[in-house]
Amino acid sequence: MKLAAIVIVYYPNIEDLKINIFSFIEDIDKLIIWDNTPAKDQSHFNLDFPEIRNKTLVFTTGKNEFIAYPLNEAINWCLENGYNYLLSMDQDSLFENGSFRRYVNKIKLNQDFKIAIFGVNPNGQFLTRESFLETNWFITSGSIYDVSIIKKIGGFREDYQIDCVDNEICYKVITNGYKVVVDTHCKMNQIYGSPLKSKYGFTTSGYSPFRTYSILCNHILLWREYPNMLDRNLKRTILKDYLIYRFVKIILAEDKKKKKLLALFNGLIDGLKGKRQQKFVG
Structure with missing residues (x-):
């Protein structure tokens, strides 16, 4: 299993972002930070973390590309560079201590090759169970995608830009005969909007x-x-x-x-x- 990750950021809080990245960085092979912050403001956000510089790439077009386009670009990058799985993370998502490593190890042991998307347990919304829980939808953050399957079915719907990108890819996966599952033991803290x-x-x-x-x-x-x-x-x-x-x-x-x-x-x-x-x- 060769695992890359993408964190899509937009005017990030750098200290919080660093904490969140370090909750999973040891268990991935390469990190793409996609900067959606407009070019005129990017100099205010230092995305160079010396401790993980050898693992990190920073991509940007100088404007806000939302969610779907960066995800498709990351899928393409993975396929071109020999990575077979992609983790997608929001800038404000944080794995509980040790939770991500167990999640990845569980995926490595998986023998069901029809699973296209693995998800986790954001804010404890699922009751825990030992086996993967099959579902019809999971949020983008915390998802690990089988990049070959996602590419095969057409990737993320870019005209949606941001909202329902997660629903649509899951529904597309299922209608093409693949599965979406959740590891309920992997806990992730997730912030939804700013109520x-x-x-x-x-x-x-x-x-x-x-x-x-x-x-x-x-x-x-x-x-x-x-x-x-x-x-x-x-x-x-x-x-x-x-x-x-x-x-x-x-x-x-x-x-x-x-x-x-x-x-x-x-x-x-x-x-x-x-x-x-x-x-x-x-």
Whole structure:
């Protein structure tokens, strides 16, 4: 097993990033740091870590490429350089002590060659069990991909950019006859967004107009493309949380109301039409 990793960063907290990287660096063969920070600001973030310089590559295009494009580029790099697995990590994901090494060792012992994606247990959301838990979806961070399978089925969907990239690749894997599994013993601490408490007592995501558009539009596109893969809970979440509650929270508790409401409307319409705006500006 030859394992590379990619950490996609955007205006990172360097000290936190270093801690997170050092929770898995000893058990991988090569690390790609993909810098999505715009070129004008990159000089403010020193991504050169002397202790692991021999293991590390830094890639960037000088602009924010989101998630899917860097992942596809990393898959291609792995195939060109003889790596058969790729770990994908967010800049704010941290493995619990010793957890990642056990995860990798378990994958090395795996004999099921239909498994295309291995995942872990973020924030303890899964009950632990000895064998891998088969599932139909797992977040990008903490996933280890069989690069040959991911390339064979067409890679990550780049027009999605960021939202639902994880859902889509898992659904594509399964519809092509492969498996997605979770190692429930591998614990990873994961931060989801930056929720804000409103004066009305509820929390709101505070997402930008772009993310407001992207979350709703991409989930509707996903629903259209994989109608039999989405369970009832996710369909309810799309309608309730990403559309109705999002509308209410923008009205009551967020700034940039006009832009965000327009983004929500456009996300709904474009999702129903089946094509998102690639240069949506909120």
